[in-house]
Amino acid sequence: MDAIAQSTRTARAVLAAHAIDKAYRRGAWPVRRVVPVLSGVSFSLQAGEIVGLVGENGSGKSTLMKILVGALAPDAGEVERVARLGYCPQVPQLYERLTCDEHFELFGHAYGIDARQERDARRALYESLGFGRYAGTRVGQLSGGTVAKLNLGLALLADPDVLLLDEPYAGFDWDTYLRFWNLVAERRATGRSVLIISHFVADEERFDRILDLRDGRVVPR
Known part of the structure; x- marks a missing residue:
């Protein structure tokens, strides 16, 4: 890629991490120790790009995702966000006594979208x-697979420019897995971006790039 093309690609970044450090403190004084998790993590996500970020369990994937969406502060470095984000956490943040419809209504209000837009988006996602x-079923009565669908649907409700997914395949059956990739392909076609963090990637050809999180750093595969 020549310098002009590289400059254009960088200018279109919709999300970028710059030298992110994060460590956790474990144990009680006087044997308390610092456990580094992320060390100088830097990468960017471009408009219309599907990127996979792969790492073993305990490699810091979820920590990085929380930093990217602003739910956790880094010890050093910064995150640049220039587009609306949609976040699908690994552990769904749902209310067992609310129905699927009620969740969509609640999240639609939080996103600041009007009631008609929310209802139209909800029907399309269903x-x-x-x-x-x-x-009309309460979350506490849903199967794990349906909870995973609701979790993804809520992240998509406001039609974000950038969709951040933490281990999205958990609980998906084969039909849902295919539906998921159809949605991802549709988003790519409209110039939207998707970052998928997972401990494995089964279909590498579906991604534009795959990055590995190893020893606290992100490296291209």
Whole structure:
């Protein structure tokens, strides 16, 4: 890639991490120790790009994701966000006594979208992910797979420019897995970006790039 093309690509970055450090303190004084998790993590996500970030369990993937969305502060470095983010956490942040419909209404209000837009988006997501029959079912009565669909649907509700997914495959059956990739392909086609953090990547050809998180650093595969 020549210098002009590289400059253009960098200018279109919708999310960038710059020299991110993060460590946790373990144990009680006087044997307390510092355990480094992330060390100088830097990478960027471009418009219309699908990127996989792969690391073993305990490598700091979820810590990095929380820093990217602003839920956790880094010890050093910064995150540059120039687009609206949608976040699908590994552990769904849902309310067992609320129905799927009530979750969409609640999140729509939090996103600041009007009621009609929220209802239209909700219907489209029910159809795309195939769980409309559970619209009036409380979360506490849903299967793990349907909870995973709702978790993803809530991240997509406001049609974000950048979708950040932490271990999104958990609980997906084969049909849902294919529906998921159809949604990802549709987002790429409209110039939106997706970052998928996982401990494995099964279909590498679906990604534009795959990065590995090793020894606290991000390296291209």
